[in-house]
Structures are given as C-alpha cells and as structure tokens.
Amino acid sequence: xxxxxxxxxxxxxxxxxxxxxxxxxxxxxxxxxxxxxxxxxxxxxxxxxxxxxxxxxxxxxxxxxxxxxxxxxxxxxxxxxxxxxxxxxxxxxxxxxxxxxxxxxxxxxxxxxxxxxxxxxxxxxxxxxxxxxxxxxxxxxxxxxxxxxxxxxxxxxxxxxxxxxxxxxxxxx
Numbered sequence: 491x492x493x494x495x496x497x498x499x500x501x502x503x504x505x506x507x508x509x510x511x512x513x514x515x516x517x518x519x520x521x522x523x524x525x526x527x528x529x530x531x532x533x534x535x536x537x538x539x540x541x542x543x544x545x546x547x548x549x550x551x552x553x554x555x556x557x558x559x560x561x562x563x564x565x566x567x568x569x570x571x572x573x574x575x576x577x578x579x580x581x582x583x584x585x586x587x588x589x590x591x592x593x594x595x596x597x598x599x600x601x602x603x604x605x606x607x608x609x610x611x612x613x614x615x616x617x618x619x620x621x622x623x624x625x626x627x628x629x630x631x632x633x634x635x636x637x638x639x640x641x642x643x644x645x646x647x648x649x650x651x652x653x654x655x656x657x658x659x660x661x662x663x
Contacts, residue, residue, distance in 0.1 A: 537572035584637035
C-alpha cells in the first residue's frame with residue numbers, strides 16, 4: 491500500500507463498512523447516527539455509533555525501518571450508545587449494538603476495499619470490549635450507558651516502492 495493513500499484509506503474503509511449498513515434493511519436499520527468525527531459539535535441522536543480513531547502504531551513484531559515494508563495497526567474504538575430508562579436494558583442494547591459493529595465490519599471490509607485496487611486492510615484483530623461505561627450528553631443531566639469495542643486494523647506500507655513511485659511520477663513532470 492502506498493503511504494500517500496494508505497492511512498486515510500483505512501479510515502474511509504472502516505467508516506464505509508458501517509455507513510453502508512445504516513439503511514432500512516441493514517444491520518443498523520435502527521441506528522439514528524454514525525458519528526465519524528472525534529470532536530462532534532452537532533449533538534447525537536441515539537441509538538448511535540461514535541467512531542474514534544486512535545493512534546496508528548507499528549503492529550506487534552513489525553520492523554519500523556523506513557527503508558522497508560512496515561506493518562501498521564490502526565486502532566478504532568466504536569462507542570455504542572442507546573438510551574433506555576432502565577440502565578440494565580440500556581447496557582444490553584449497547585452491547586448488542588457493539589456486536590453488530592463487529593459483524594458489519596467483518597461482513598463488508600473486503601468488499602469495500604476492492605475500489606482501491608488492492609487489499610488495504612490485511613487483517614482485523616480484536617483489541618478489547620468495554621461492556622460498561624457512560625457518556626455525558628450536553629443538555630441532559632443523566633449519564634447515558636455506553637459500550638465500546640476496540641479493533642486493530644492491520645495494513646502494510648511499502649516505503650521503498652512508495653518512494654520509487656513518487657520519484658518516477660516527479661520525473662514525468
């Protein structure tokens with residue numbers, strides 16, 4: 491994968507995997523909003539999925555030399571929020587929504603990345619599941635239960651070929 495499109499391609503693929511299931515017959519037929527930005531100022535309509543992109547780091551056991559291929563792990567946390575007056579039911583609904591996030595990604599990631607002409611995401615690794623948490627919503631006094639699932643998306647950047655390709659394109663100009 492080319493560094494010039496590789497990092498943002500992972501983010502785009504992850505987001506599209508969820509957005510394409512947010513339709514009447516999709517996995518997220520009941521979800522009001524999928525938030526794709528970290529600093530959301532528009533408020534939320536629940537049930538919702540909030541996608542948080544964490545730092546991309548070298549994957550476990552990967553060499554980090556810029557003169558070769560490097561395997562990277564881009565970590566995404568999917569915060570699932572669904573309100574119910576009964577906190578136990580809200581927690582169950584959030585956990586169900588988090589499970590559906592994993593299902594949607596597993597179902598769609600290979601199909602979505604075909605438009606890049608190569609397999610961008612090589613593997614998806616389970617990082618953790620946070621079954622109970624809360625979020626504070628502006629304008630509401632209650633904290634709302636939230637569940638999150640964290641996944642690592644493994645992709646490879648070929649630094650050497652990336653640089654050769656850039657030099658070749660510059661020489662054409």
